Amino acid sequence: MELLRKLYKVYSPSGKERAMIKLIWNYTKRITGTKVETDAAGNLYITKGEAESYPCIVAHLDQVQRLHSKDFLPIETGEIIFGYSSRNKRQEGLGADDKNGIWIALKCLEKYDTLKLAFFVSEEVGCVGSGKAVMDFFNDCRFVIQPDRRGYQDIINEIGWTSLCSPGFLQAAGYKKFGYKETRGMMTDVQELKERGLQVSCVNLSCGYYEPHTDHEFTIKKDLMNCLSLVEHIIENCTDTYPHQTEILDRRWRSYDEFDEAVDEIFALLDQGELWSVEDLYYMYHSVFPQLDMEDYRRIYTEYYNLNKIEYGEQKL
Template sequence: MKLLKQLYKIHSPSGKERAMKKFIRKYVKRRIPDITLKSDRKGNLYMIKGSAETYPCIVAHLDQVQKNHSNDFIPIETKELIFGYSPKHRRPEGLGADDKNGIWIALRCLEKYDALKVAFFVEEEIGCRGSIEADMDFFMDCRFVIQPDRRGCKDLISSIGWTGLCSAEFLKSVGYEKFGYQETDGMMTDVLPLKERGLAVSCINLSCGYYEPHTDREFTVKEDLINCLHWVEHIIETCTDVYPHIYNMYKADGRYAFLWDDEYEEAVNEIFGMLDMDDTLGVDDLEYMYGLYFPHLTKEHFIQIYQAYHDLRQDDLLEESEDYNEEQQDFRNLEFLHQTASFTNGFIRKTDFSDKVASGKCSFIKESQKQENLG
């Protein structure tokens, strides 16, 4: 895990990936022989190891969302987890495991295999700006493309919206059930622009063991990350054919059709959860954080979700206030009844005493009268 923690220590927000690129270049040149490196005008990195007719290919992105990254930031490793922490500020800080976990897998595979292609893209988190301008000739001799850039431990992303990413033959060949994965639909990431720009082979996006991405509570489950690495290695070793796949986007009424209801519902759940943790976030913050993952949401949608959250929150606060007022009224009523009961009991005792005096039934009155008679 030493390499992984080194990657976590490097802060690489979108548009400021220079330190990460510098580290990767130095690491590769020192540790991995027979490798060719190049970059394009956008700043994407491309690596080719060995010489082959066709190559397996891994892609990952260099940037992260989190803004907090103190000078004393440290990744803390336990038996099962890794999370980020600032001792000075006594607060958790995001690892950027989305997608440093993918970078780690790519570098591990570069060290292990004789023939492999790897691409690292900039600015994925703000709209896949790097992969949109990728050098597509780099992928001409690839057998398939794998991107480890999905939270959790079991998702095999074979489509994004209604855009299919891979062939049925490739899905059958990768053996995902053996590693505990299941096929599902995903959100926008770099393999989608590659596919839209003409990538003619199968590609997939995989869960790689990070959780609560884009937050300062982000953490990695080591077992899940290692399982993903082992599966990627299995695909590289067993899928030696080229797996063609032609991009196809279904249309309806001349417009792109997407699984809109599912996307919107997921966006609401994600954003509500984030606002529960930090209700100071504004619409622009939410759009920045989630615009990539929900590419079909407009500014108006983010405003609607934001207002819906705060409307519900206001209702909750009002309900809590009403409950509190009812509790206070109940308390005052109870206090009044208690005081009334005390007064009544005292009055009863006084009245009883007066009655006894009037009737001459009080013992000390009787005794006093007796003494007077004797006198």
């Protein structure tokens, strides 16, 4: 966990990722056979080895949290890691969204002879880095994996009504052996890459962080390690190229801005302790958020109660 603790200690808010870039650059230089490049936006591109095709992992460099004291430390208690400032006697967010993804990428870089990585700036403020990414970098990639999803069991195959991957890739990935299940997700870099013309399958994976974007964020190490094991399994077993032509399933809205706003509103309502059904939520808010359908409200409702089970220790560890 030494590398993970180093990543957590680096404060990297959107637009100020220089310290994180420096850490990754210096860490990568010591790994034989790697080439590190950057672009005008500040994104990092890493290639290891020579191959006709490469597995590829991407993650983002920035975090949301504003609190990060000079004495900030990641604290490990059994299976859980959280951030804490002794001087201020308060919990502070780790930025595990998406430092967990960075950690997985770098661990795989150490292990495998051929691999590509891309690290993007300013994902949290609208996928700025991936929106300016050098797309030619991905021309010889077999698939693209982004570990950038809270929780422990989601494999995202669709974001914002944009399909991400082929059924053949999902079958080859063997995700069910690791307790994962297919679901839809929210805006992140792989969606941006697909909409900019990425021609291979990609997915976003839960990687063991919880309560992202808050100062109560924490990581469950077991879930992080399970994600790493799944990523390694995909790299070792998905040796073909998995082409996938982006299919825009519904272009009612390209981003999840309205969905995010609805999540905030509905979570605040449910926090008041009243018992509401999915149907109640739909009839209360459908005029406010007309682009959301009943399935969206069902997803928000389920996500809220799943998060509260985790908070009160009901998740099976």
